[in-house]
Amino acid sequence: MQAKQERYMRVKMIVAYDGTNYCGWQIQPNGITIEQVLNEHLSRLLKEDIKVTGASRTDAGVHSLGNVCMFDTNTRMPAEKISYALNQKLPExxxxxxxxxxxxxxxPRFSKSRKTYEYRxxxxxxxNPTRRLDTYFYHYPLDTEKMSEAAKYLIGEHDFASFCSANSQAQTTVRTIYDCTVSKAGDIITIRVTGNGFLYNMVRIIAGTLVKIGGSDMPADAMKDIIATTDRAAAGPTAPAHGLTMIGLKYE
Amino acid sequence: MQAKQERYMRVKMIVAYDGTNYCGWQIQPNGITIEQVLNEHLSRLLKEDIKVTGASRTDAGVHSLGNVCMFDTNTRMPAEKISYALNQKLPExxxxxxxxxxxxxxxPRFSKSRKTYEYRxxxxxxxNPTRRLDTYFYHYPLDTEKMSEAAKYLIGEHDFASFCSANSQAQTTVRTIYDCTVSKAGDIITIRVTGNGFLYNMVRIIAGTLVKIGGSDMPADAMKDIIATTDRAAAGPTAPAHGLTMIGLKYE
Structure with missing residues (x-):
């Protein structure tokens, strides 16, 4: 038993992916998922049954530059070499x-962290056909400055019930947003939001609400009232999944 | 005859595409091409046999934001409505x-123009999995400032034989480059080049040469000598097709 304990270790991995061809992160019966592909390749590589646990269970079509997962293993392979060996085998x-x-x-999910997402x-x-898979195409004019101003009202600890899908299982809808910015480069607008956690579809509803404000005559401070009502109907629509990218997590 | 002449018109179209799933622009026996898809959809839409002529016969994997083509038609549909009708039917x-x-x-090819390409x-x-199809991944450090300096030597009228693939059918290898810049945003380096015309693979060889200079101890002014030798062997390798995007053409 002693020998086995010596070899046991917990490994953390940072994973980037194009979510286009996957049914999201979490294993499910009707399609291939990121979690499943990682489990299969890790199990083959390390010659034992590996099950990863992810930080963010991203939806179908959502991308990642820095999702985090962990798994326990008895391998003798040094943890830092696993990424190199795995990348030789993983799909591109x-x-x-x-x-x-x-x-x-x-x-990865219960340790306290700051999570950052971008919505493009x-x-x-x-x-633009070359960016059709990682940006949401919106062809009416958007007032980026007004969106930027509206985004500031989201910063702080609030009850974000207005930004939570009906099918959420969260025990509380209170979250803290540390920063939320809107910037424009060429014809791509990026909403970047960092918080201690996000409710189901929260970033996509924030994006849909900022688009609603930026594309209409609603004033920027309408955001303040939308938060205060704690009513999903007050916020904008849920923006499409493929505009969303999980940027990364920083653990405390 | 009079009636038919009245309806005849020449139509110019600007076409954007993700080249990933096509065997380039030009019709060929072994795979689907942009030209073929446009011919098929235009012929169906306008109920006559349409054949487009393209400005830039981009290679397999090369993208476009503004390639130009033309065709002749007897349709009564106003020219400016054709793009809208066609976009309803074209693949995404x-x-x-x-x-x-x-x-x-x-x-589109013989009328004088300024052509702009970007290599990313x-x-x-x-x-980065989400940008794997429109950027060339190069993981050794690159000196962007030196690349930018080297790029300046390309500007002007030169014999670009050093930057021409062996299988080119061009009658002369003299071309004029109006501008060539290297810029960096985040971890993406963009080489943007505008000229009166480009030899076969010329932009990709320019990109390969700038990468060679930027990633080695070659000085920026090595570019001057590479041009002067008019020898393909002096320049760098041909950078991969998928990093290249045809940006647009401006006709005089």
Whole structure:
């Protein structure tokens, strides 16, 4: 038993992926998922049954530059080499950016962290075929400055019930947003939001609400009232999944 | 005959596409091409046999935001409506950005124009899966400032034989480059080049040469000598097709 305990370790991995061809992160019966592909390749590589646990269970079509997952293993392979070995075998739309050993009490979802997401909008007259999979095409004019002003009202600790899908299982709808910015480069508008956690579809509803404000005569401070009502009907629509990218998590 | 002559018109279209799933622009026996898809959809829409002529016969994997083509038609549909009607039917990786009537003497390839291409390099430690189809991944450090300095030597009228693939059928290898810049945003380096015309693979060889200079101890003014030798062997390798995007053409 002693020998086995010596080899046991918990590994944390940072995973980037193009979510286009996957049914999201979490294993499900009707299609291939990121979690499933990682489990299969890790199990083959390390010659034991590996099950990863992810930080963010991203939906179908959502991308990632820095989702985090962990797994326990008895392998003798150094943790930092696992990413290199895995990248040789993974399909080209999934990349393990880093792998390292972490302490036993680390859990990607329950350990406290700051999570950052970006939502990208292609605001142009015509679709750009090369960016159709990672931007939401919106062809009516958007007032980026007003969106930027409206985004500031989201910062702080609030009850975000207005920004939570009906089918959420969250026990509380109170979350803290540390920062939320709106910037424009060429014809791509990027909404970047960092918080201690997000409700189901929260970033996509924030994006849909900012688009609603930016594309209409609603004033920027309408955001303040939308938050205060704690009513999903007050916010804008849920923006499409493919505009969303999980940027990364920073653990405390 | 009179009636038919009245309806005849030449139409110019601006076409954007993600080249990933096509064997380039030009019709060929072994795979589907942009030209073929446009011919098929235009012929069905306008109920006559349409054959487009393109400005830039881009290679497999090369993208476009503004390639130009023309065709002759007897349709009564106004030229500017053709783009809208066509976009309803085209696959989502091809978009007609504009269509308009032009004079009979317009030819997309032989009418004088300024052509602009961009070559994009992802210069990072790890691949970014969401940008794998429109950037060339290069993970060794690149000196963007030196690349920018080297690019300046390309500007002007030169014999670009050093930047021409062996299988070119061009009668002369003299071309004029009006501008060539290298810029960096995040981890993406963009080489933007405008000229009166480009030899076969010329932009990709320019990109390969700038990467060679930027990633080694070659000085920026090595570019001057590479041009002067008029020898393909002096320049760098041909950078991969998928990093290249045809930006647009401006006719005189």
């Amino acid at each position: 739309d999934i990349v393990v950016v880093d792998s390292c050993e972490v302490s036993d009490d680390f859990h 909008i292609l605001n142009a007259r015509f679709r | 990786d091809i978009v007609v950005v504009d269509s308009c009537e032009v004079s009979d003497d317009f030819h 390099i992802l210069n990072a430690r790890f691949r």
